[in-house]
Amino acid sequence: MHPTERAEPTGAIKMKLKTLLAKHKTALVARWVDSIVETYPPETAKFLKNKKDQFQNPVGHTIVAETKNLFDQVLEGVDREKATPFLDRIIRVRAIQEFTPSQALSFVFSMKYIIREIVGPEIDTEALDQELVDLEASLDFMALVAFDIYMSCREQVLDIRAKEVQQNAYLLLRRANLLVEKPGPRPEDS
Amino acid sequence: MDTKPEFKPGNFLYAGKASALETVGLPNPRDWSPTDDDWQLPADWKGIVHEGMAERLQRFRSFKLFMDVCVRCGACADKCHFFIGSGDPKNMPVLRAELIRSIYRGEFKTAGKILGKLAGGRKLTEDVIKEWFYYFFQCTECRRCSVFCPYGIDTAEITIIAREILNLIGCNIDWIASPVANCFMTGNHLGLKPHTFKENVEYLLDDIEEYVGVRIEPTFNRKGAEILFVTPSGDVFAEPGIFTFMGYLMLFDHIGLDYTWSTYASEGGNFGFFTSHEMMKRLNAKMYAEAKRLGVKWILGGECGHMWRVVHQYMNTLNGPADFLEQPISPLTGTRFENAAATKMVHITEFTADLIKNNKLKLDPSQNDHIIPTFHDSCNTSRGMGLLEEPRYVLNNVCNNFVDMAPQVIRENTFCCGSGSGLNAGEYLEMRLRGGLPRANAVKRVHEDHGVNMLSCVCAIDRAVFPALMDYWVPEVGVCGVSELVANALVMEGQGEREYNLRGEENPSYKPPAEDEASAEAGEEGEE
Incomplete structure (x- = not known):
C-alpha cells in the first residue's frame, strides 16, 4: 500500500516509549514550539513566544495550541482525519507567508530531532530503537498529510484570486452576459 | 536595515502605468516593474528625493x-496587522518609520551625517528607494499603531509622506495610479461613463423589482434636489457591494427622500489620498463642485472608509469652506448634524441611525433572523471619524442576532482588513491574506463561539476584499454592507412576498402569510 493511502491511523506507539515521551511532554512540545518560531526573524520569534493574547498574537497562539494537539496525535498514532485540522491551522498560515514549501513544512520533521535530542539517551538505555523507528514512520505519515494540506492551501489561493477578479467586476460581467450564473430557483420559476 | 527585500509574485504590487501617470501629470511615466534591476529613476532622483523630503x-x-x-519604547511594535500576519519585523511600525527616519538622520542631521550608522543614519541609495517601495506599500495607513504610541506618532502620516516622495520619482503602483486617472477623467475608479453608471443602477432597480416587488425611480444629475448622494463606485459594479447599493435605493424610496445621484461625482473613494495631498485635493473637489452645480443643500455619503477620512480630516483645509451648502438637517427628523457643520456631508449610517431613533422606518428585523452578523469597524470610520455606536445601533435594530467581536479588536482597536489604502489588488493577494489574518482570526472566534455567519461593514474596500479573506480563513462567513441588512428588514410600501433576498437567494427567514389570510385573499379574488 502506498503510504499516503493509509486509511487506518498509524499504530499507537508502544507503551514504554509512549510513557517516556509523555513524561517529557512539556519539554518536547516547548522545543517543538521553539523550532517553529525560530523559523522567523529573532524579533518576531520573541513576540510569537511571549505575547499571550490570542487575538493580538494569533500565529503564536496557534503554534502553541496545535503543537500540543499534534504531539498527542504522535502518542496515539497519527490519524489523517484527526490530525488534519491541527496541521491545517499551522500550515494555512505558513502557506501564505514568505516561506518555500520545504521551509513551511520542515517543522513536522523537526520533531524527530527533538525527540533524539531530549530523550535520546533514555531511548538508548531502555533499548527502544525499534519503537523509535515506528514513531518516526508516524511522523513521516504526518509529513505526507501536511504536504496535502499545504498544496490545498496554495490551490485555494489561486482559486480565490480568480474568483475575486470576477466579483470585482460582477455587474459589468453579468450585464455583458459573461457570467455563468449559479443554477437555482428564480421567482418566475416558482 | 541591511537585508534587501526580495520582490516575488504575491508580495509586491504592479508599477503604475505610464498612461495613468501622464493623464494626471505625475512625474517620470515609464514602463517598469519592481522586479527590474533598473527602476529607470530620473537622472537627478537623489536631489528630487532630498528636496522633496526637505x-x-x-x-x-x-x-x-x-x-x-x-x-x-516598542509600544507600537506588535500592533501592526502586517507584522502580526507576516512575521516580518520591518512591519513593526517603529522599524517601518526607521526606514525613512534613518535617511532623515543620515542626510539632514549633523550627527548622522558625520557618524552615519553610529547615530542611526544612513545614506540615500537606490536600494533604500526599493525598500521604501516594498514597505510603504505594505502599510495600509490604518493608524492602529498610533492608538498605542505614547507620543501619538501616526505612522499613517509617515507612510503618506513616504508615498508622496516616492511619487516624485515615479515609484507608484497601478492599483492606485489608474483609479486616480480614471477618477480624474470620468469621475470614478473604473472609468464608467455616465450612461454606463446609469444603466448599472437601472439593472439593480430591475433586481429590486424582481425580488422586492417595488419599482423605484431615482433621479440622476437633477438640479434643485435637496441632497446629493455620493458613494464608492465599487458599490455599483462589484459583488457584494451592489447589494448595499440596492439597500440605499430602497431606503431613500422608503422615506421619500428628495435626493439625486451624480454620474460625474460618481465616486466617493479618493485614491488621490494614497498618492499626494495635491491629488487628494483634486479628486475631493469634484464632489463639492458637483454639489454646487446641482444646487443641493448638502451631501449624504455612502458606506466608505477613506472617503470619510478625507472628508472628516482634510476636506475643510483642502477645499473648504463649503459655504455654498447648508448645514445638514435631516428632512425626515429635523435632526441637525452638528458634526457636519464644516463638511456639510453626513454618513449614511448616522443618517439611518437617526431615522431609526425617530421611528421613521418600518422594520421587520425577523427577515434577517437567519443571519448572525458581526461588525468590522473600518479603520477610517472608527479611528478616523469616531463612527462607533451608530453602526451597532442600526444593526441591533435591523437584526435580532448581532454579536460583537472581542473588545481588543473592535472600535478604535479594530484590525485593518489588510487591503486598505489602495493595496486591494489581485496580484497582492498573499500579502493581503497576511495583513488580514488578525481580523479574520477574530471573526473565526465569533463564528466558532456564536455561529456568526456574516461579516458586516461600512466600507467598500472591506466589501471588496473580505470575501477573499473569509474564503481562505473562515469560509463559513459571508460579507455584506450594513445597508443591505437594513434593506432586508425594510417593509416597503406595496412590496410583494419577500421570498428572495436582494441577492436573488431564497430567504430562509421568509414566513409565508398564514393560511387563513391566504385563503381569504383567494376567496376575495374568487368573488371578483
Whole structure:
C-alpha cells in the first residue's frame, strides 16, 4: 500500500516509549514550539513566544495550541482525519507567508530531532530503537498529510484570486452576459 | 536595515502605468516593474528625493515631529496587522518609520551625517528607494499603531509622506495610479461613463423589482434636489457591494427622500489620498463642485472608509469652506448634524441611525433572523471619524442576532482588513491574506463561539476584499454592507412576498402569510 493511502491511523506507539515521551511532554512540545518560531526573524520569534493574547498574537497562539494537539496525535498514532485540522491551522498560515514549501513544512520533521535530542539517551538505555523507528514512520505519515494540506492551501489561493477578479467586476460581467450564473430557483420559476 | 527585500509574485504590487501617470501629470511615466534591476529613476532622483523630503519637513510639522520624537519604547511594535500576519519585523511600525527616519538622520542631521550608522543614519541609495517601495506599500495607513504610541506618532502620516516622495520619482503602483486617472477623467475608479453608471443602477432597480416587488425611480444629475448622494463606485459594479447599493435605493424610496445621484461625482473613494495631498485635493473637489452645480443643500455619503477620512480630516483645509451648502438637517427628523457643520456631508449610517431613533422606518428585523452578523469597524470610520455606536445601533435594530467581536479588536482597536489604502489588488493577494489574518482570526472566534455567519461593514474596500479573506480563513462567513441588512428588514410600501433576498437567494427567514389570510385573499379574488 502506498503510504499516503493509509486509511487506518498509524499504530499507537508502544507503551514504554509512549510513557517516556509523555513524561517529557512539556519539554518536547516547548522545543517543538521553539523550532517553529525560530523559523522567523529573532524579533518576531520573541513576540510569537511571549505575547499571550490570542487575538493580538494569533500565529503564536496557534503554534502553541496545535503543537500540543499534534504531539498527542504522535502518542496515539497519527490519524489523517484527526490530525488534519491541527496541521491545517499551522500550515494555512505558513502557506501564505514568505516561506518555500520545504521551509513551511520542515517543522513536522523537526520533531524527530527533538525527540533524539531530549530523550535520546533514555531511548538508548531502555533499548527502544525499534519503537523509535515506528514513531518516526508516524511522523513521516504526518509529513505526507501536511504536504496535502499545504498544496490545498496554495490551490485555494489561486482559486480565490480568480474568483475575486470576477466579483470585482460582477455587474459589468453579468450585464455583458459573461457570467455563468449559479443554477437555482428564480421567482418566475416558482 | 541591511537585508534587501526580495520582490516575488504575491508580495509586491504592479508599477503604475505610464498612461495613468501622464493623464494626471505625475512625474517620470515609464514602463517598469519592481522586479527590474533598473527602476529607470530620473537622472537627478537623489536631489528630487532630498528636496522633496526637505520641503515636507518644513511644510508638515507632524512629519518633522514624528522624525524626531520616537524613543523606541516598542509600544507600537506588535500592533501592526502586517507584522502580526507576516512575521516580518520591518512591519513593526517603529522599524517601518526607521526606514525613512534613518535617511532623515543620515542626510539632514549633523550627527548622522558625520557618524552615519553610529547615530542611526544612513545614506540615500537606490536600494533604500526599493525598500521604501516594498514597505510603504505594505502599510495600509490604518493608524492602529498610533492608538498605542505614547507620543501619538501616526505612522499613517509617515507612510503618506513616504508615498508622496516616492511619487516624485515615479515609484507608484497601478492599483492606485489608474483609479486616480480614471477618477480624474470620468469621475470614478473604473472609468464608467455616465450612461454606463446609469444603466448599472437601472439593472439593480430591475433586481429590486424582481425580488422586492417595488419599482423605484431615482433621479440622476437633477438640479434643485435637496441632497446629493455620493458613494464608492465599487458599490455599483462589484459583488457584494451592489447589494448595499440596492439597500440605499430602497431606503431613500422608503422615506421619500428628495435626493439625486451624480454620474460625474460618481465616486466617493479618493485614491488621490494614497498618492499626494495635491491629488487628494483634486479628486475631493469634484464632489463639492458637483454639489454646487446641482444646487443641493448638502451631501449624504455612502458606506466608505477613506472617503470619510478625507472628508472628516482634510476636506475643510483642502477645499473648504463649503459655504455654498447648508448645514445638514435631516428632512425626515429635523435632526441637525452638528458634526457636519464644516463638511456639510453626513454618513449614511448616522443618517439611518437617526431615522431609526425617530421611528421613521418600518422594520421587520425577523427577515434577517437567519443571519448572525458581526461588525468590522473600518479603520477610517472608527479611528478616523469616531463612527462607533451608530453602526451597532442600526444593526441591533435591523437584526435580532448581532454579536460583537472581542473588545481588543473592535472600535478604535479594530484590525485593518489588510487591503486598505489602495493595496486591494489581485496580484497582492498573499500579502493581503497576511495583513488580514488578525481580523479574520477574530471573526473565526465569533463564528466558532456564536455561529456568526456574516461579516458586516461600512466600507467598500472591506466589501471588496473580505470575501477573499473569509474564503481562505473562515469560509463559513459571508460579507455584506450594513445597508443591505437594513434593506432586508425594510417593509416597503406595496412590496410583494419577500421570498428572495436582494441577492436573488431564497430567504430562509421568509414566513409565508398564514393560511387563513391566504385563503381569504383567494376567496376575495374568487368573488371578483
